[in-house]
Amino acid sequence: xxxxxxxxxxxxxxxxxxxxxxxxxxxxxxxxxxxxxxxxxxxxxxxxxxxxxxxxxxxxxxxxxxxxxxxxxxxxxxxxxxxxxxxxxxxxxxxxxxxxxxxxxxxxxxxxxxxxxxxxxxxxxxxxxxxxxxxxxxxxxxxxxxxxxxxxxxxxxxxxxxxxxxxxxxxxxxxxxxxxxxxxxxxxxxxxxxxxxxxxxxxxxxxxxxxxxxxxxxxxxxxxxxxxxxxxxxxxxxxxxxxxxxxxxxxxxxxxxxxxxxxxx
Amino acid sequence: xxxxxxxxxxxxxxxxxxxxxxxxxxxxxxxxxxxxxxxxxxxxxxxxxxxxxxxxxxxxxxxxxxxxxxxxxxxxxxxxxxxxxxxxxxxxxxxxxxxxxxxxxxxxxxxxxxxxxxxxxxxxxxxxxxxxxxxxxxxxxxxxxxxxxxxxxxxxxxxxxxxxxxxxxxxxxxxxxxxxxxxxxxxxxxxxxxxxxxxxxxxxxxxxxxxxxxxxxxxxxxxxxxxxxxxxxxxxxxxxxxxxxxxxxxxxxxxxxxxxxxxxxxxxx
Numbered sequence: 027x028x029x030x031x032x033x034x035x036x037x038x039x040x041x042x043x044x045x046x047x048x049x050x051x052x053x054x055x056x057x058x059x060x061x062x063x064x065x066x067x068x069x070x071x072x073x074x075x076x077x078x079x080x081x082x083x084x085x086x087x088x089x090x091x092x093x094x095x096x097x098x099x100x101x102x103x104x105x106x107x108x109x110x111x112x113x114x115x116x117x118x119x120x121x122x123x124x125x126x127x128x129x130x131x132x133x134x135x136x137x138x139x140x141x142x143x144x145x146x147x148x149x150x151x152x153x154x155x156x157x158x159x160x161x162x163x164x165x166x167x168x169x170x171x172x173x174x175x176x177x178x179x180x181x182x183x184x185x186x187x188x189x190x191x192x193x194x195x196x197x198x199x200x201x202x203x204x205x206x207x208x209x210x211x212x213x214x215x216x217x218x219x220x221x222x223x224x225x226x227x228x229x230x231x232x233x234x235x236x237x238x239x240x241x242x243x244x245x246x247x248x249x250x251x252x253x254x255x256x257x258x259x260x261x262x263x264x265x266x267x268x269x270x271x272x273x274x275x276x277x278x279x280x281x282x283x284x285x286x287x288x289x290x291x
Numbered sequence: 292x293x294x295x296x297x298x299x300x301x302x303x304x305x306x307x308x309x310x311x312x313x314x315x316x317x318x319x320x321x322x323x324x325x326x327x328x329x330x331x332x333x334x335x336x337x338x339x340x341x342x343x344x345x346x347x348x349x350x351x352x353x354x355x356x357x358x359x360x361x362x363x364x365x366x367x368x369x370x371x372x373x374x375x376x377x378x379x380x381x382x383x384x385x386x387x388x389x390x391x392x393x394x395x396x397x398x399x400x401x402x403x404x405x406x407x408x409x410x411x412x413x414x415x416x417x418x419x420x421x422x423x424x425x426x427x428x429x430x431x432x433x434x435x436x437x438x439x440x441x442x443x444x445x446x447x448x449x450x451x452x453x454x455x456x457x458x459x460x461x462x463x464x465x466x467x468x469x470x471x472x473x474x475x476x477x478x479x480x481x482x483x484x485x486x487x488x489x490x491x492x493x494x495x496x497x498x499x500x501x502x503x504x505x506x507x508x509x510x511x512x513x514x515x516x517x518x519x520x521x522x523x524x525x526x527x528x529x530x531x532x533x534x535x536x537x538x539x540x541x542x543x544x545x546x547x548x549x550x551x552x553x554x555x556x557x558x559x560x
Contacts, residue, residue, distance in 0.1 A: 098458055100454055100457055100458060114460055115458075116458070117454075117455075117458040119451060119454070119455070121451055123449075123451045123452070123454075123455045125452070125470070125473065125474075126555040126556060126557075127473045127474075127476070127554065127555055128473075136459065136469065137459055139469070140459055140460065140461050140465055140469065141460075168554060168555070168556060169556070170555065170556020170557075171556065188459065
């Protein structure tokens with residue numbers, strides 16, 4: 027609500043707003059002032075189309091999480107403009123951030139409670155979401171009783187309960203083991219296909235980016251800038267070890283390696 | 292099912308029963324080897340103390356004292372709860388207040404509240420307000436624990452919880468209702484539990500030293516025993532004070548604390 031009220035200059039003209047979910051124009055973020063200041067993001071410009079799945083890829087410290095916080099409205103850019111026709115993006119963090127005093131069901135329905143939706147509607151919506159993330163049998167469990175993968179599924183359901191057309195994901199599967207991550211990739215791809223929402227997904231895992239995204243945006247480090255963008259035309263369903271995914275991942279990794287080595291020089 | 296539960300309860304209780312038996316045995320041993328005061332009064336045994344409890348009860352002295360003391364403790368504790376909560380919340384939320392009184396609060400918590408007794412006796416009893424003097428001592432003993440409980444558990448709320456609340460658009464009353472209050476609860480209850488221990492011992496100090504015109508309490512009973520050299524009565528008073536202190540913790544605070552922690556997975560089931 028806060029975000030909706032905050033006046034943002036409209037970068038998008040009306041017909042564009044039907045096409046574009048997020049527009050970043052010259053976004054710059056500087057932490058600190060004077061000589062000790064650090065430029066986390068420098069002149070980042072990017073359009074993300076409606077319904078698009080974009081992965082932002084980069085080494086740690088390249089400012090990709092900062093970028094996501096800015097889009098989410100959790101932080102303010104030093105310069106530049108961010109335009110999201112969707113007033114209140116849903117966010118999923120690296121940690122599930124489930125509230126330990128609530129059951130899975132209550133955690134998932136929290137966004138609905140916060141906007142005072144009716145009991146009957148809430149039950150229907152939450153049951154649908156729990157089924158979607160395969161947690162219907164764990165509705166009355168507490169977060170500490172779930173595995174890491176199940177917790178992230180619950181967090182995904184909670185983010186979806188915000189019913190936002192824009193979902194921002196900040197390395198949500200980074201702490202999971204490879205097998206669990208792979209099954210969550212499947213779930214996420216399926217859910218994105220069903221919901222038709224826009225997803226911006228931050229990761230440092232190249233294969234993950236290639237497996238999931240329509241477009242992979244490679245960010246350079248210190249300061250964070252948009253390096254290169256790849257369109258991923260590999261048909262879905264994709265698998266992590268398919269030849270096409272591996273080939274593109276190798277290409278991107280080579281570029282990323284160049285990036286990291288020039289950064290360390 | 293029921294037998295299994297009984298067996299489990301028995302297993303949990305057994306170490307405590309053993310410990311009490313051991314302590315009682317050690318006490319009895321001191322009596323048997325003839326420990327006595329420098330004035331030649333022999334140390335009463337556990338049996339003497341229980342006998343004194345029974346006879347004090349029959350004389351109608353124990354229960355009224357107990358009731359007086361518990362009423363005082365509850366009133367003082369309630370006051371401390373209100374004051375401590377308000378101060379704790381203010382200090383947690385207002386940075387200026389925190390730098391001003393944060394460390395003072397921690398210092399106050401280590402200050403033995405008995406030091407307030409003479410001051411309270413002088414300022415408050417002289418006006419004929421001896422009940423107020425006791426409340427004052429109890430509040431001074433207990434409120435820092437409550438305030439510290441609020442403050443430290445507020446500090447311990449993970450940053451992610453606030454980020455989450457913001458990203459879900461919760462602010463103002465919603466932020467408190469759905470996020471902060473629940474996050475504070477375990478630390479708050481821990482503070483309440485500690486504050487109970489402090490208020491109970493503060494009240495005993497106050498009753499012992501100030502006594503009370505309004506109505507005798509357990510501390511008064513203990514002081515009377517000393518005046519009359521009635522050692523069994525003194526031990527009866529000490530035992531009663533100990534039992535009440537443990538019972539309140541066992542019946543109220545510990546179960547609530549355990550249930551809270553277990554629900555959040557912070558305690559092994």
